[in-house]
Amino acid sequence: MLKLSKCLQLGLWCSLKTVNGTARGRTPEALHSRWFSSHGEGSDGSSNQQLTLSDIAKGLTERRYRKVVVMVGAGISTPSGIPDFRSPGSGLYDNLQQYNLPYAEAIFEINFFHQNPVPFFALARELYPGNYRPNITHYFVRLLHRKGQLLRMYTQNIDGLERQAGIPPEKLVEAHGTFSTATCTVCLRKYDGEELRSDVMSGTVPHCPTCKGVVKPDIVFFGEELPRHFLKYLTDFPLADLLIVMGTSLEVEPFASLAGAVCRSVPRLLINRDPVGPFTWSRRAQDVTQLGDVVGGMKTLVDALGWKDELDALMEADAEKVNDSPTE
Numbered sequence: 001m002l003k004l005s006k007c008l009q010l011g012l013w014c015s016l017k018t019v020n021g022t023a024r025g026r027t028p029e030a031l032h033s034r035w036f037s038s039h040g041e042g043s044d045g046s047s048n049q050q051l052t053l054s055d056i057a058k059g060l061t062e063r064r065y066r067k068v069v070v071m072v073g074a075g076i077s078t079p080s081g082i083p084d085f086r087s088p089g090s091g092l093y094d095n096l097q098q099y100n101l102p103y104a105e106a107i108f109e110i111n112f113f114h115q116n117p118v119p120f121f122a123l124a125r126e127l128y129p130g131n132y133r134p135n136i137t138h139y140f141v142r143l144l145h146r147k148g149q150l151l152r153m154y155t156q157n158i159d160g161l162e163r164q165a166g167i168p169p170e171k172l173v174e175a176h177g178t179f180s181t182a183t184c185t186v187c188l189r190k191y192d193g194e195e196l197r198s199d200v201m202s203g204t205v206p207h208c209p210t211c212k213g214v215v216k217p218d219i220v221f222f223g224e225e226l227p228r229h230f231l232k233y234l235t236d237f238p239l240a241d242l243l244i245v246m247g248t249s250l251e252v253e254p255f256a257s258l259a260g261a262v263c264r265s266v267p268r269l270l271i272n273r274d275p276v277g278p279f280t281w282s283r284r285a286q287d288v289t290q291l292g293d294v295v296g297g298m299k300t301l302v303d304a305l306g307w308k309d310e311l312d313a314l315m316e317a318d319a320e321k322v323n324d325s326p327t328e
């Protein structure tokens, strides 16, 4: 079973060393193409023609891309106001120093959680569904789904903004878990995230009424197994006809390696502040990069698609719903 690893590319390197035995001395690119040859690369349906953002937009409007896989990370949540807790100096980690964590990432370590769950629940209070609103990047994916062109969205984010934007749970793989469900750490009884809301919001550690154990939201901690749902990547990525990667540094394995798991002939669009992962060290002719501000990049794509009015209407309708709902 796949486990969450915080080391740069190490998950892939470790797997390769185990599988091939003779991996030492090979370049990451060589290793990468060998590793993913079973997922469709290598047969080489690629062309040398360099694609552009307009080509991608045209392919989407002409419905040539109907099995789009989207991968996202923290960079699509920061425009909603969520601090990036992986960036030292600007993120939630710094705000959590008042809890005297031995080191920042201890907040996602299960042994530390068992000793002291308070800092994690301070983070949970901040990120619990309802505090922030999804933005154009989330609604773009919902629109893609509405048009019947979304195969699956893979997110590293734990803020639940994808669900909030109306992307159905079955179209989502929340690779690092979710606050929408929770599990008792002792008797394993399942809870709905809403059952914990009042405790989380009042700063109380939630306990299981049955056994008094601490109830932990289903967020994946370091060293914990990824959700079973994550294994959908085995069928999703070889099926994809377009990959869109947004707002991620592609640093956390095994999520990071997925960008190389689509067939070589499949276009990959990166909308991100910087070039990352295989878009730097294993670039393909079919790759398109829209670098800079993620929201700006998304707006450029939406304009090229001619989907602006439709997307605005979708976002406005949701904003009205939120304004009409009774405050808690």
Ligand SMILES: [Zn+2]
Pocket (backbone or CB within 6 Å): 184, 185, 186, 187, 188, 189, 208, 209, 210, 211, 212, 213
């Ligand atoms: Zn229990």
